[in-house]
Amino acid sequence: MFKHAQLESVKAWLGDPAHGALPLHARVQRALRQLILEGALGGGQPLPASRALARSLGVSRDTVEAAYGQLHAEGFIERRVGSGSFVSPRAQRLGAQARRPAAPAGAPRLSQRGEALYRGGGVRDFLVPRPFAPGVPDTRAFPLATWERLQRQVLKEHGARALLHSPPQGMEPLRRAIADYVNLERGARATPERVLVLTSSQQALALCATVLLDAGERICVEDPLYQGARRAFEAAGLACVPVPVDGGGMQVQHLDGAASPARAVYLTPSHQYPTGATLALERRLAVVDWAQRHQAWIIEDDYDSEFHYAGKPTACVQGLDAHERTLYIGTFSKSLFPGLRIGYLVLPPQLVAPMAVARTLLDGHSAPIAQLTLARFIEGGHFGAHVRAMRGLYAARRDVLARLVREHLAAWVQPRVPAGGMQMPCVFTCDLPERAAVDAARRAGIDLQGLSALYAAEPAEAGFLMGFAAYAPQEMETAVKALAGVLRRL
Incomplete structure (x- = not known):
């Protein structure tokens, strides 16, 4: 029978607020199971009769019977007709194994791909954005009431069908809406049949890396480069060949300088990340010609082209490519809100089927309700x-940040005011340790992204990126003044 200490242990387990969400019979069952695993109830030891234990615990007999039934089903106790319930000897052995000191855990043996993923460090998202996290939109201005109304319409029209799987390529209304949008606004050559709906641009990069190229093959990339792209390519075993960037974007004349041509090139032509440069038209045409001559692929990442602040944006590379060698990546995480988790690829016709099949091995599909709501x-x-509203808002915030940097941070950095995008590069004008500055700012509640870590080749410019889209002028002023104090103390 139970000792007093064992009974009190069960009562304490039942009364613990941390277990309050569990049904009463489950609390009794887990309290008894814990005693068995800890060795407080040994193998072959009889348990109290259900009526007696119920009386001691102040619960119904049915509650204890349900707990005993579950323990029996899991193999922790044996029930013998006419004799009662007993702790299973097998459960005792399990408890002994659980109590045995674990051997010191060494580093796990990962695959080469797993090691590459782990060493790369992944991609950091700013879950709770603080000034000046780059690439974060202002979600406070999003028309939630409109979105809610459209989502109700979707549920009313589609009913339970909206709860099923989406086709791997995406819902047709959204693919049609995306094709119409990129054709009109970006000068693309898209049809609904060529659009693949994904969860993010990062997923698009991973698909491109694994479907288009084999491990060991070369891909030309901008230098400096968005870290998420570099890590996706390196995790796939690709050799990234850095190509320098100047005020006109990637210096594409270097693409022909390699002894063996690369199999692909990755570009952010609308707003090069992180410099903000726009790829000149003659260079866009040159990279299209290069891809055709070498039968290579162009991966065009148009991550925030909606936000240009001077004139019309240059036509996307995909729209200039009559040879069907360009894969165009877009996302709604920047233009709408990160929690939407919808991005897309506009593909050459011959790549639609392979990419859609490969996508089924990642996550299968994107959520239909969000897709149908976004289409509307x-x-x-x-x-x-x-x-349009955010474009005006972000342009004003860009100008505010440039003014604040010049007023309060001129002793350390020079801003390079971008013609578009959501972040501003600030380059050190003095001998300041970049890593120390970024770390000290983070401790002060300010998120910056260092510039030099985005370079593969020397010389690398030191400084940091400052996002401005998500922060009101007063928030930026407070944060810039705090940052000045941080830099002053270094």
Whole structure:
């Protein structure tokens, strides 16, 4: 029978607020199981009769019977007709194994790909954005009421069908809306059949890396480069060949300088990340010609082209490519909100089927309700209206940040005011340790991204990126003044 200490242990388990969400019979069952695993109840030891234990615990007999039944089903106790319930000897052995001191855990043996993924460090998302996290949109200005109304319409029209799987390529209304949008606004050559709906641009990069190239093959990349792209390519075993960037974007004349041509090139032509440069038209045409001559692929990442602040944006590379060698990546995480988790690829026709099949091995599909709601949001003109409003808001915030940097940080950095995008590069004008500055700012509640870590080749410019899209002028002023104090103390 139970000792007093064992009974009190069960009562304490039942009364613990941390277990309050469990049904009463489950609490009794888990308390008894814990005693068995700890060795407090040994193998072959009889348990109290259900009526007696119920009386001692102040619960119903049915509650104890349900707990005993579950323990029996899991193999922790044996029930013998006419004799009662007993701790299973097998459960005793399991408890002894659980109590045995674990051997010191060494480093796990990972695959080469797993090691590459782990060493790369992944991609850091700013879950709770603080000034000046780059690439974060202002979600406070998003028209939630409109989105909610459109989502109700989707559920009313589609009912339970909206709860099923989406086709791997994406819902047709959204693919049609995306094709119409990129054709009109970006000068693309898209049809709904060529659009693949994904969860993010990062997923698109991983697909491109694994479907288009084999491990060991070369891909030309901008230098400096968005870290998420570099890590996706390196995790796939690709050799990244850095190509320098100047005020006109990637210096594409270097693509022909390699002894063996690369199999692909990765570009952010609208707003080069992180410099903000726009790829000149003659260079866009040159990279299209290079891809055709070498039968290589162009991976065009158009991550925030909606936000340009001077004139019309240059036509996307995909729209200039008559040879069907360009894969165009877009995302709604920057233009709408990160939690939407919808990005897309516009593909050459011959790549649609391979990419859609490969996508089924990653996550299968994107959520239908969000896709159908977004389709209505675009078709109803709400997306265009929101982008126009944010374009004006972000342009004003860019100008505010440039002024604040010049007023309060001129002793340390020089801002390079971008013609578009959501972040501003600031280059050190003095001998300041970049890593120390970024770390000290983080401890002060300010998120910056160091510039030099984005370079593969020397010389690398030191400084940091400052995002401005998500932060009101007063928030930026407070943070810039705090950052000045941080830099002053270094």
